[in-house]
Amino acid sequence: MMGKTIVVTSGKGGVGKTTATANIGTGLAMRGHNVVVIDSDIGLRNLDVVMGLENRIVYDLVDIIEGRCKLNQGMIRDKHKLDLYLIPAPQTRDKDCIDPEQLRELCQKLEEQFDYVIVDCPAGIEQGFKNAIAGAQEAIMVTTPEVSAIRDADRVIGLVEAAELHRPKLIINRVNSAMVKRGDMMDKDDIVELLAVDILGMVPVDDRLITATNQGIPVIHDPKALSGAAFSRIVARIDGEEVAIPDLEPRTGIMDKVKEIMGIKGGSYTHA
Amino acid sequence: MRDFLRWVLTHKDQTKEAARDRLRLALLKDRIDLSGGSMESLRKDVLTVLSRYMVVGNDFQEFDIHRSDDAVYLVSNIKVEELPRWATLNDKTSDPTTTSKPGAWWK
Numbered sequence: 160m161m162g163k164t165i166v167v168t169s170g171k172g173g174v175g176k177t178t179a180t181a182n183i184g185t186g187l188a189m190r191g192h193n194v195v196v197i198d199s200d201i202g203l204r205n206l207d208v209v210m211g212l213e214n215r216i217v218y219d220l221v222d223i224i225e226g227r228c229k230l231n232q233g234m235i236r237d238k239h240k241l242d243l244y245l246i247p248a249p250q251t252r253d254k255d256c257i258d259p260e261q262l263r264e265l266c267q268k269l270e271e272q273f274d275y276v277i278v279d280c281p282a283g284i285e286q287g288f289k290n291a292i293a294g295a296q297e298a299i300m301v302t303t304p305e306v307s308a309i310r311d312a313d314r315v316i317g318l319v320e321a322a323e324l325h326r327p328k329l330i331i332n333r334v335n336s337a338m339v340k341r342g343d344m345m346d347k348d349d350i351v352e353l354l355a356v357d358i359l360g361m362v363p364v365d366d367r368l369i370t371a372t373n374q375g376i377p378v379i380h381d382p383k384a385l386s387g388a389a390f391s392r393i394v395a396r397i398d399g400e401e402v403a404i405p406d407l408e409p410r411t412g413i414m415d416k417v418k419e420i421m422g423i424k425g426g427s428y429t430h431a
Numbered sequence: 432m433r434d435f436l437r438w439v440l441t442h443k444d445q446t447k448e449a450a451r452d453r454l455r456l457a458l459l460k461d462r463i464d465l466s467g468g469s470m471e472s473l474r475k476d477v478l479t480v481l482s483r484y485m486v487v488g489n490d491f492q493e494f495d496i497h498r499s500d501d502a503v504y505l506v507s508n509i510k511v512e513e514l515p516r517w518a519t520l521n522d523k524t525s526d527p528t529t530t531s532k533p534g535a536w537w538k
Contacts, residue, residue: 306450306457313458317465342445349451353458 164266164276165397166295168319168327170311172282174303175332175362178372180279181209182387183299185377186394188243192274195234197265198248199291200281201256207247211238211375219249224261230268239380244273255286259293266294284318292319298327299359304334304345313354328359330393335364336406347404360393360404362386459503463496470496477507486513 167180184196197220198206207213215235223233223246237243269276280291298319302312319327331350338344351358365386371378378387392402474494481487493508
């Protein structure tokens with residue numbers, strides 16, 4: 160059976176594309192699929208550190224494309240022994256050293272071997288973006304609930320649709336449910352209405368995501384992390400399961416009330 | 432309760448409304464900038480529709496998007512050459528071929 164290629168994109172930088180790619184790739188592999196993730200951000204490699212594989216890089220994406228190594232030599236196996244592989248971006252090359260056609264060919268070749276090919280797209284709408292979307296059949300848009308990120312997402316959704324990647328799906332990252340609750344952050348419905356796209360999931364802002372990333376472990380491995388649970392639900396939806404999108408609610412346990420009264424406000428939120 | 436107290440004490444508006452309204456307008460303006468070719472086909476379509484109701488000049492004198500600080504407008508301007516008699520002011524029927532009763536317009 161042929162696999163499929165999904166591009167993870169956003170427009171604006173720093174909204175969590177790479178984190179989303181690492182967690183979606185890991186989550187799909189945890190569900191028993193064989194997965195390859197590609198860092199297409201040539202010159203600004205990132206996915207390797209998020210996955211904790213930075214010390215294992217020998218070859219990279221451009222080495223594979225230019226034939227300096229075999230395909231399987233250029234893929235780094237995940238350290239948790241999942242059926243998950245990384246193709247890292249070169250650090251010392253330029254974005255226009257490859258063209259969309261070359262990446263499309265590579266994705267097609269990988270689809271024969273893998274269930275899912277996940278491409279981490281660079282920020283911006285230039286050459287790197289055009290390369291990254293070339294091989295994809297589906298697109299995932301990552302945004303945060305901020306004016307600037309949503310505006311850029313709208314622009315990129317237009318470009319993605321023009322490239323015949325219909326109905327990109329939206330992930331809203333770093334949702335602060337306490338702020339949503341008091342009306343100081345746009346919620347799911349506001350954003351979905353503005354962008355007119357289908358939603359794939361919401362990820363709460365979460366300290367555990369940062370501590371996991373510090374260690375080079377995708378947060379989806381952390382059973383206690385709310386962001387990890389959110390990514391698990393997103394992955395299940397990608398995999399065709401119907402999972403409801405819960406509203407994010409501040410955790411209202413008795414200890415949280417105590418903490419709140421004492422003024423110790425942590426980032427602990429739960430899902431209703 | 433906390434939210435209510437906060438509101439009573441500060442009367443602070445929810446900032447999400449501001450974010451949403453600003454975004455709505457920004458997206459509108461961005462999308463217009465990118466609409467290029469579709470403005471031309473809109474112009475042709477509107478001209479076709481208009482000429483079903485009246486005889487108009489060959490083309491619009493003006494057919495443009497105008498922006499103000501808080502809204503976006505489509506401004507168009509075309510010379511009307513001839514109006515059929517049925518175009519009375521309060522003619523609510525969508526079918527232009529039905530003739531209104533004489534004098535019905537001022538009711």
